[in-house]
Amino acid sequence: MTDATVSLPADVVERYEKFSRFNSPYPAHDRGRAVDLYPGDGVGRSPVSGTVREVRTVGCPDRPYAAAEDHLIVVDLADEWCARAGAPPGTVARILHVIPEVDPGDRVAVGDALGPTTRSGFFGQWVDDHVHLGFRPPGANPLRASGSLPVAADVPVEPVAWDGTGAVVERGPTHVVLDGPRRAAGADRSFAALASDEGVPLDGGLTHYAGGGTFEADEGAPTTGDAEEGASATRDAEEGASAADGTTLSLLGTKVGTVRADDTDAGAPRVEWAAVDVRANGRRVTGLSLFAARGDRFGVKVVCPDREFEIGESVTLDIVPSDDPIRLGVG
Incomplete structure (x- = not known):
């Protein structure tokens, strides 16, 4: 069975200055299962709406230009957002490269500030700060590094x-x-x-x-x-x-x-x-x-x-x- 594709609505993508699905060496990007959204102002705004399930600090590759740690924000998506994006109810969003100023249980809407973006060792020094976004199907472990759903952007x-x-x-x-x-x-x-x-x-x-x-x-x-x-x-x-x-x-x-x-x-x-x-x-x-x-x-x-x-x-x-x-x- 083919995984459902999560299609980011145009009015979500258009909140950002740039976006890319393939500009990364990591397998999720190589397979079209993640998207990077570049806000341009250092603010990690939410591309999704729902309820924060978990916030976790994670290690990242040691780079002289980067912070020693990165952060994962897991959001249980609202049914309305899933319907707009063609995602099954119960889909979960995984957001990286944002220093969280939200806590589990907080409700977030598209455009809400989640916290400032961070320079992460997961991306090259020439890469601008961005919000990394991926999705997991209902029931999947959102903390694993693999298993994300395909992602598309509904903008020409x-x-x-x-x-x-x-x-x-x-x-x-x-x-x-x-x-x-x-x-x-x-x-x-x-x-x-x-x-x-x-x-x-x-x-x-x-x-x-x-x-x-x-x-x-x-x-x-x-x-x-x-x-x-x-x-x-x-x-x-x-x-x-x-x-x-x-x-x-x-x-x-x-x-x-x-x-x-x-x-x-x-x-x-x-x-x-x-x-x-x-x-x-x-x-x-x-x-x-x-x-x-x-x-x-x-x-x-x-x-x-x-x-x-x-x-x-x-x-x-x-x-x-x-x-x-x-x-x-x-x-």
Whole structure:
């Protein structure tokens, strides 16, 4: 029997600045059974409504940039929320990366502050603070690290073309954010993501995590972007494309992966990344951190712990086949 898919309603997802289902090395994300929701302001707001069942402090990998512990908030979901999300009554939500300011027995509604987000050793230094959300079926042990239900997000994502060039607008210890790709003039606050050459919006760590994914494209909107050369296939796309099993995806003229729709538990298909390297100004970097984002927060994040770029510096990315691609694990 196939597990029921929990589909986050659009008005829940739209409370956050960004979201991603595949931008993580952990198995739950790789199988489409968790979603990361990025609030953008350091407040861990609840994406669900129900009653807090349990709050627990857990250990996490030792990282010099991270807190020594993380936290798990378990919520018994309200029947009304389950009905909206297509989840069976009795489904339980698991929320991580929030320092709890709620207690067992507290009732929470969508948008309520659960506490501040925390820098956790469960995610890389280049990853912004976020709310990790997963679901367990009725009767399952909510404290185990495995066994979550498939998760989908009921929002379309605009695919945005890009020619691989941009200027640095943000710099962190292990990453930079570029000002490209640019959305079309007058773009609204809907979600957008980097498009493959075929017009498919991409999700995940390209290609430093073994697998990535795609978003459900907004089929009613044209593929937009500022690419002038080197991405004519994307430029010519008239509508956002859907990804079928076995479809080859390319970016900046190079094959980057193959869609494995039959190897995904729910929602948008998984992508098996090809053996490639991402290069910035001719030198290899770790990869691209991809997600769906709204408004002016949209921009490609380049993971580059061994490189330094200045604010305003021009960067040109290219992708080339590799005999030894970077793959980051969970250890």
